[in-house]
Amino acid sequence: MGNDQASTMKPSCDASSAGGASAIPRSPSSAAGKLLLAPSGPDDENLLVPYTQDWTHKWKAPQCPAVLQPRTTGQVAGLLRHCYERDLHVVPQGGNTGLVGGGIPLANEVILSLANMNQIISFDAASGILVCEAGCVLEELDAWLRPYGYIMPLDLGAKGSCQIGGNVSTNAGGLRFLRYGSLHGSVLGLEVVLADGRVLDMLSTLRKDNTGLDLKQIFIGAEGTLGVITKVSLQVPPAPAAVQVALVGLESFEKVREMVMLSKRKLGEILSAMELVDAAAMDVVVGKAAWGLRNPLAGGSGANSPFPFYMLLETSGSGEAHDREKMEELLETALDGGVVGDGTVAQDLAQAQEIWKLRELIPVAMEEEGRVHKFDVSLPLSAFYALVERTREALEEGGVVMGEGGGVRVVGYGHLGDSNLHLNVSVPREAPDPPEVSRVVSRVLPWVMEHKGSVSAEHGLGQLKKAYLPQTKSKEVVGVMRGMKKMLDPKGILNPGKFFPDDA
Amino acid sequence: MGNDQASTMKPSCDASSAGGASAIPRSPSSAAGKLLLAPSGPDDENLLVPYTQDWTHKWKAPQCPAVLQPRTTGQVAGLLRHCYERDLHVVPQGGNTGLVGGGIPLANEVILSLANMNQIISFDAASGILVCEAGCVLEELDAWLRPYGYIMPLDLGAKGSCQIGGNVSTNAGGLRFLRYGSLHGSVLGLEVVLADGRVLDMLSTLRKDNTGLDLKQIFIGAEGTLGVITKVSLQVPPAPAAVQVALVGLESFEKVREMVMLSKRKLGEILSAMELVDAAAMDVVVGKAAWGLRNPLAGGSGANSPFPFYMLLETSGSGEAHDREKMEELLETALDGGVVGDGTVAQDLAQAQEIWKLRELIPVAMEEEGRVHKFDVSLPLSAFYALVERTREALEEGGVVMGEGGGVRVVGYGHLGDSNLHLNVSVPREAPDPPEVSRVVSRVLPWVMEHKGSVSAEHGLGQLKKAYLPQTKSKEVVGVMRGMKKMLDPKGILNPGKFFPDDA
Known part of the structure; x- marks a missing residue:
């Protein structure tokens, strides 16, 4: 205690064991050591696939000649200078988990992967200020911080693969946004290499520094179009002493909105997540028999969802008894007042993880259903779920075959506390989209704009x-x-044709 | 409940009564209605003084010809276009409470005051999203929000005069930074008029919007050099149901650092302020007999400070009983462990305000002591108070007369939770600074840079x-x-010669 000297450590964050299950498979790392990765013959033809395609198979680079994997900022600067002088186009890439094609080349750009820049540079356990390289994997950083009593300020489904540099470049939101806010607030500093190889050292480790323009901000969410982020300085929050996870079932979206207000009021500063899962999403996840997940509010039958809506509520606080009391009071009030129809609080970590999987595995389950049209939008809560209902109705009116067993599936889920909806429409992969499906999905984003929403709440613009x-x-x-x-x-050599x- | 339709209101925030005492006198508003304010004869010579001088009398415009006071964005755009075409220089000004001369002209620039743009545009009571004009006064916004159950995410000594546009332009920190973070996180949108009169509408009301570069960020803290902020959209936090304020006395700065760690651990998410007041600062404030303030840890004597250090701790939470228990446990642990020598918790709002005044009135008290050299720096806690001690020692070694009754006074206070120190050195106004004082104060910022601090934590660069x-x-x-x-x-027409x- 009382020790706030900056302590410098140099372990690779690869070396630490990652905690928790990852929803998205890790990229193979067989060729991880090489600065330049390029196929040398027919045996090598799949060498670049982990970089040139994304995990949803939606985005594919037509003719990427090579992947660069620098280990130092100096190497990044040298490579960019080389490319800049020769007008070679470059796509910066983190964990390749983006959903809008931002990290996949459009033509013959080379890929600049940050995967080999994965060192933790320093961590000050008194102030909670972490400095690390851009290629550190989010989940590994989180696991590395836990013994010091801290966590990362963001968490998302792709945590097992996504890298902090990519998170910052795309201004990732995710599951802890409600509690710890935007990366524009928690990023304290960046090191960025510009297209011509100039290095911008903005790697402040101070919570407050009003000297000059806050230039780093413009690179947060710029999707690699303005420069390549090579190092990140972050204010990380203390790990909560007590975490509770609850799942409640609700009869209407009107009740969901009531529960949002009630939860904010009753849980106040300990509320750390407030996620929506609709019945269709619940059914898709529970329907993956191999995963062995069950809906804890479905009774013994294992039948279809008994509620049209579910909310996952999480608290993160410093006093277990206090937090439990607040959660119990919330659930009692909500049950007595008829706001929720049923509810359960996880009794241990395993149960909490099971509940979280019901939410986190929705996108993975949908990928198994077919080709997925993914929409990530911000909408006022008054218009929030109407988008899902309208999409379903329009498809039904158009005569599209819906539902389990080969039909088109429409699910709605997302971050209620941030008014951030994820609408997914899966279409069986066997055939191209029926024209009616194309017509309906093409109308989603215009509808969002008409209702004063954002067409990209957290995924960014990329190609899509x-x-x-x-x-x-x-x-x-x-x-x-x-x-x-x-x-x-x-x-215009950086990430051309995007954004x-x-x-x- | 459940109503999150945006409700649009059009009251002037001037009309609402401000709560709490203001440390800094309001500007006179006799000529408030006029678009152009310019002296028309000798009777008018003081007309512009509230705009051309700052309240500390440190900054004074030599020959400002006029003050422009537009009421609409269109007027701001028209005025700037006019000035741009004619190469006329313009200084944007909010409440004129800045401490680095950023809002005061250097030569013959005109002042563009935002004071007349003081309307609240909309407030959504379900989401806590406020949209208002730049000239709204911080304290009045805070008072306006309270009936809806919300507060402003920032608070500072100048709250009674400073304007939200100026707060954003200077990236103001202040007393709630520890809890609600930086304006880079809580500002959701801005409307900005560029030098040539182009209007940038970036007035988003969405918590999440990753469409394109987050341009608004570059104007936060740009001190009016890149554009004039005319409207602000903000995420404001719910008002805490329970607030507690405590004052503790400590025997050494080592104990202060221990108490910082202990308070973070015990109070966790309800900790909302953690301020330092050193004995010299306490004595200056308590010494202003007319203010009638007393040090609650000084016993009945009213004698000089019994402790070398004080910490003001504030919690803001949603459960009064829980919060009280946490605070009591902290104080018990700290007293039993000898971390603090004494402590008191305010029993009502009046006592809480008295304790806050001991901290908030330090800069006002110092102004009464003389001409004040103000330093606003970030420093690691390991070097934090050493700066104050070194400054005092260097002055004493130089033979400078120190202390009450006409001597030079050196006080240290500030935001411990953010590592943000305010060092003030007052010199009697009767004579110019002795050379030894000039020499010592000129070494403060170089020392800060040597110790990896920031020379401007929250006040900005301005002229100073x-x-x-x-x-x-x-x-x-x-x-x-x-x-x-x-x-x-x-x-270069905007705020030339600054920043x-x-x-x-």
């Missing part, structure tokens, strides 16, 4: 949504964005 | 500290900052 930028931001704002790009990467719309 | 920018940030980083300025204000160092 870049065309929407001019529809959601004014001409003047997009003009200044282009000015920033022009200033920092005048030749900014084509009509330049 | 712009020369330090190239010493604290690399050539490449300052180069990109200049590039941003050049892109957004190519003629950026001269050697352009």
